[in-house]
Amino acid sequence: MNLKPLGDRVIVKPKAPEEVTKGGIILPDTAQEKPMEGEIVAVGKGKVADDGKLIVMELKTGDKVLYGKYSGSEIKIDEQEYLIMRESDVYAITG
16 A cells, blocks of 8 residues: 555554454354454654654554544445544554
């Protein structure tokens, strides 16, 4: 992927939605929940503060993250879906 986010934005590859419930029920595409976790595939340089100093990004490529259900803008590159969002839209880094 040849895409570099600007500022304090990150590109996230969403985790595939669950196709089967824990009880074994197969879910059709229309009933699948939008995933709220994914992996960071690219990060920007960081946000520039009002005084001109660069605020370094806390996230890095490869981090597994949780984000808001409707966070980010969806894009499609080489048949793969990604989300572009601000670092502040990410709630947590998971193990």
